[in-house]
Amino acid sequence: MKKALKIIGNVVMVAALAFVIKKLFDMDISISQFRDGKVLAALVICLVIQTVIIICSCYPWLVxxxxxxxxxIPYSAAMPVYTQSNLYKYLPGNVFQYVGRNQLAADMDISHVDVACATVLDVLFCVFWTAVISVGLLGSRISGLISKYWFSLLIDGAAAIAIVAFIIFIISLKFKEKFKAYISRYSKAFAKENRPMLLRGVFYYLIQNIVSAVMYFLCLWLIVPQADLSDLIALTGAFMFAWIIGFVTPGAPGGIGIREGVMLFVCGDNFSDRIVLFVLVMRIGSVIADVAAFLIGKIYAGKKANSKQPSAVRK
Structure with a gap:
C-alpha cells in the first residue's frame, strides 16, 4: 500500500511541476520589467522570505x-511532506495541496482523520490571522471592500460551513462509534496541560502574517515609489485581504486577477501599472519559492534518510 501511494505521489508531483512551468509561461514575463534594480530587489526579497515562510509553515500543521x-512526530518527517504537497496547489481543483499532506499518515502510521483535521485547523487559523492583519492595515478602507465583496464572501462562507456540517453529520451517522471515539480523544488534545502547545500553533500565523505584511510593504515601497505611507499600508492590507477572497472564491486559485482588482479598488487608478507589476513580481517570487522549498525538503529528507542508514550500508 505504501509503495502504491509513493508511486501515485511521484506521478502527482511530476504533474504539479509541469503545471508550475505552465503557470510561469502563462505569466508572459518580460525580461525588460526586471532591468529596474528595485524591481529585481523586490523579487529577491519575496523569493527568499517566501521560501523560509513555506518551510516554517509546516510547524503549526505539525503541532x-x-x-x-x-x-x-518529528519535524524531519513532516517538512518534506508539507513542502511537496504545497506544490500540488498548482494542479486544477486547488485542493490537492491539502489531500497531499495525508502522505504523513501513511509514513508515520497514524490516522488519516488526524492529519485531515489538523489541516482543517491549520487553514482556519491561517485565514483568521490573515483577516485580522489585513483589516488592521486597511483601517477605514475595509468598509468599502466589504460592501463590494460581502455577498461573495457570505455565499462562499455559508457554502463551506454547510458542506463541512453535512460531512460531519454523515460521518456521525455512518460511523457513530468511531466518531464518538475521535471526539473523546480530540477533547483530550484541548485539555489544560496540552493548550500551550496548541497555542503555539494558533499564534504562529500571527507572526507569519506580520512578517509577510512587512515583506509586502517593503516590496511595494520598492516597486510603487509614487505611493505615500498611508497608501503603502492600505495596499499591503488589500493584497492580504485579496488572498482571502481568492481563497474562498471557486475557480480562482491563488486569487488570480482578484489581487489586482482589490488593490486598484483601494487606491484607484493612481498607480495601476505599478500595482500590476507588483502583483506579477509577487507571483513569480511565490512560484519560485514553492519550487525552492520543495527542493530543500527533498534534500533535507535525503540527508535524514542517509544519516539513519548504518555506516556499512552507506559504504
Missing part, C-alpha cells in the same frame, strides 16, 4: 497533528 494524534 496540530501531534496534538490530535497523540504522537511525537
Amino acid at each position: 496540530f497533528t501531534r496534538s490530535l494524534s497523540g504522537r511525537k
